[in-house]
Amino acid sequence: xxxxxxxxxxxxxxxxxxxxxxxxxxxxxxxxxxxxxxxxxxxxxxxxxxxxxxxxxxxxxxxxxxxxxxxxxxxxxxxxxxxxxxxxxxxxxxxxxxxxxxxxxxxxxxxxxxxxxxxxxxxxxxxxxxxxxxxxxxxxxxxxxxxxxxxxxxxxxxxxxxxxxxxxxxxxxxxxxxxxxxx
Numbered sequence: 228x229x230x231x232x233x234x235x236x237x238x239x240x241x242x243x244x245x246x247x248x249x250x251x252x253x254x255x256x257x258x259x260x261x262x263x264x265x266x267x268x269x270x271x272x273x274x275x276x277x278x279x280x281x282x283x284x285x286x287x288x289x290x291x292x293x294x295x296x297x298x299x300x301x302x303x304x305x306x307x308x309x310x311x312x313x314x315x316x317x318x319x320x321x322x323x324x325x326x327x328x329x330x331x332x333x334x335x336x337x338x339x340x341x342x343x344x345x346x347x348x349x350x351x352x353x354x355x356x357x358x359x360x361x362x363x364x365x366x367x368x369x370x371x372x373x374x375x376x377x378x379x380x381x382x383x384x385x386x387x388x389x390x391x392x393x394x395x396x397x398x399x400x401x402x403x404x405x406x407x408x409x410x
């Protein structure tokens with residue numbers, strides 16, 4: 228059998244190695260992705276509890292899924308209404324994902340009170356780069372019961388790039404507009 232010329236042999240070997248490595252990477256992704264998605268779902272669920280505790284509120288009753296038929300507003304991944312002890316009006320909890328900021332997105336939870344103000348915010352997950360977000364934990368957004376974010380309000384934040392703030396504000400405005408249409 229005739230030997231292959233070097234200019235054919237090297238690309239052929241490189242191609243085979245790339246196929247093997249690509250297959251291995253795809254297999255690892257298929258194996259680990261369900262675990263990662265479960266972890267994110269658990270973080271979303273825990274985020275509501277953490278926000279309620281931080282704001283000194285107690286959930287009274289079950290979460291009622293909003294948009295169960297699928298028609299979720301822009302940025303919103305899922306949303307719930309619920310009662311808070313001592314209040315007859317509904318509160319809302321939204322899980323949302325921003326548009327691309329500096330280089331990535333931010334998945335977060337937002338707690339909305341009956342006056343349609345965002346009174347709680349927490350990051351659930353982020354693929355925003357270190358330039359855009361510092362580290363997700365460095366992002367400081369001043370939203371509390373005493374300092375809520377209201378529609379067209381000023382978002383006070385630090386630890387993120389100038390491109391991150393507008394995408395957060397757009398997501399907040401979408402959430403508030405959505406909450407106002409419920410009921």
